[in-house]
Amino acid sequence: MAEPLLKLDDLAVHFQVGSALAGGVKTLKAVDGVTLDVKAGECLGLVGESGCGKSTLALAIMGLVPPTRGRLALEGHDIKTVDRMATARTVQMVFQDPYASLNPRQTVRRTLADPLRIHGITDKAEVESRVADMMAKVGLRAEQADRYPHEFSGGQRQRIGIARALILKPKLVICDEPVSALDVSIRAQIINLLLDLKDEMGLSYIMISHDLGVVEHVSDRVAVMYLGRIVERGSWQEIFEDPRHPYTRALIAAIPDPFHRAAVTAKAKAKGEIASALNPPSGCHFHPRCPLKADRCVTEVPLLEAVSEGHVAACHFRDALPT
Amino acid sequence: MSGPLLRVEDLHIALKTEAATYNAVEKVSFEIGRGEAFGLVGESGCGKSITALSVMGLLRRPLSLSGGRIILDNEEIQDASVAEWRRLRGKRIAMIFQEPMTALNPLSPVGRQIAEMFVLHQGANWNEAMDRAEDALRQVQVPSPERRIKDFPHQLSGGMRQRVMIAIALACSPELLIADEPTTALDVTVQAEIIDLMAELCAAKGTAILMISHDLGLVANMCRRVAVMYAGRIVEQQDADAIFAAPRHPYTQGLINSLPRLGERSRRGRQRLQEITGVVPSIAGYPSGCRFNPRCAAVTDICRSVSPEITPLPADGLVRCHHHG
């Protein structure tokens, strides 16, 4: 069997926060034992709310924060042994905020050409043609190359951000909430563009989003995170048609569906607020908000166990959820 | 009692810059009945938030009211004095904002901020007001309110802060609650709870809601009637059910069809999303004629030159399009 493009094995990222003088040092388990893989050509949806660790996970994959524990392998090689430049040519990232993610003092051309030069493409004509080619691919006109970011709208900036991520022809692109900062009427353009580019360039995506509609639309497989752990993982059909973790169900129930108003059952909704990752609840992290909470959930951490081939859920009652 | 609670008639809001004066909001009219939830939907910069601010009397330079009437309970309030506005705000019209952290005073315990409303508007003394603040926190389902009233805003989570904002806004049982993107900064599971809470409390107190949001689905779930704004004008207004079943304006149609909907892929397989082409126009570059015309698939010559008038639809609906239908 071919190696998966990306493989995370029990990956954890912990931060020390606070100071010894004021209140004591605490450990923030932003990512706490995540096992995951992404195959070539696939789109993995990563769903979760604030504090679930999805952004930290992305930074760890990009090598921007060191993992505390576990293994991270790119195309079968441990990322610690892979050269930073080689990693850059394999994994890239599209950011959420198109306003903060472009250097205000660089033209589009410079933003796209510099990475090529850094990676050893010194032939002027080749740099020029690859920049022009990339701009055309993301739907920017050639004469816009010498403009600065503030001359573009949010959607156009996100196109520049996508072009920058793809200019080195990476295999895996992490999209961190790529449309949530955009105007509603612009989002479809960017989602379609991402899907087109995926086919055209043979890319794999990790699509990080809290918008389940977007995740369902683009993903082949989906992983749901809650407070640093994956609570459910499976194909998109399994996650959206037969969710086996109460948190996944709560997420789905929370989406207002204007076509089926009042179809939401109060039973599926989560109660209360997300706990702090600094002080997560015992046992199953979700138990204080769970409608199915039992004594066992307070004391015993549920493991990710198979519901069916390729579908796992970390819930003691994964086989006994009401349908 | 007769007439609607709030009537906005032909509202115009001007934006004055050094270079020119623009109409940020134009010909906006709508009515909200007593206890009714009304939604105003649009993208950033479409004028929905400043419309809400004008109803609160909170327009500040460079924005100013340049025409139209705002009628609260048969009384024109658009020219009210500063003192009159102060009496209206909080007591009869209240507002909650997107980011509760910036709307709450960071240096004052939340209980005190709620109690202030009773002291200010109902002449209660502080002891009595603090007791009532605790009740108000209990109403918005903050756990252990007797301890929470002493907390400062930064000690609460985003959802709890928004609950406190709701408690402050509804303290004096206002007739109208304006909610400007009340859940945009919150997580989805928390958002659902806050929306339910707001709807419940307002129904209990008979408070009408003017809900402002970019999320048509969210608004349609909560409100009976919905108006869609684009580039400073209301382009369509219908019952929430009707607007999804039969949107009449191409922009509304685009909004509804362009977003991936949960369950859609299971039902029909992956369909390419319908894009609305182009970009949202900036206020300095509003096109002539129908302001949606450069992005509209059904555009014809008349759209480029003549601004479409309102066409009434059944059940108090309206659409502003030459080719509605």
Added chain:
Amino acid sequence: MKLKGGSSLWIGGVLVGIAVAAAIAAPIIQLTDPVLDANLMNAEIPPGADFPFGTDAQGRDIYSRIVHGARISLTVGIVSQICNSLIGVTLGLTAGYWGGWWDDLVSGLTNLMLAIPSLVFALAIMAILGPGLFSLVIALGLTSWSYSCRIARAQVLSLKSQGYVQAARILGYGDLRIMFTQVLPNILGPLIVIATLGMGGAILSEAALSFLGLGIRPPYPSWGSMLSEARDQITTAPWLSVFPGLAIFLTVLGLNLLGDGLRDILDPQSTTRRA
């Protein structure tokens, strides 16, 4: 149409421009030689037709000495502030970007520098190196970089988490390249403002050191040393101190206004180049 940057930029620019022009053109616009043309017959003549700013106790023309003094005062101000900026920005940029022990070290050093009055520090250096233009520049150029350093470090810390800095790291940019192409251009605005304000400060320090007799040695004119020499005649020949004082005042004021004005136009959003 309103002037870009407002009136402060223009008034400041004109004041500084006059000072710089005077310094450059000093040998041409001088009336007499500022050092050699001493003539005790002309001693302490009040301002008038022959000597617009009057003469000093040695009978030298104050006006000519002031335009030559501009050369020294501005050289000291500009060169020493460039040293300060280079030191401060390099330390602040690297400390903010790398963090860790280097940041602790630089922050400690900065606080130490802030705790010692820079003039006292400069005095100590001057005492070792002895008076003169070169030692003045060294003394002032090594002692007040802490402001640029602090500003640079604080700006880097806030920029470090911006998407484009992260994107550059992900794309494989080296640390130095990120610092100089991604971070530095975006923090230049406040640093230039600090540098212009610092030039004013350095001119004042030069004046103070010269006033204390540690700056430029007589008979060469600097604005500070002229003030120092005029000390004894302040009641009998006030023009001796008024004109150099005025030169310092107007130049420093000009630099401060220029700094304020630059703050406004260095915002990238205002330098639109719409194609």
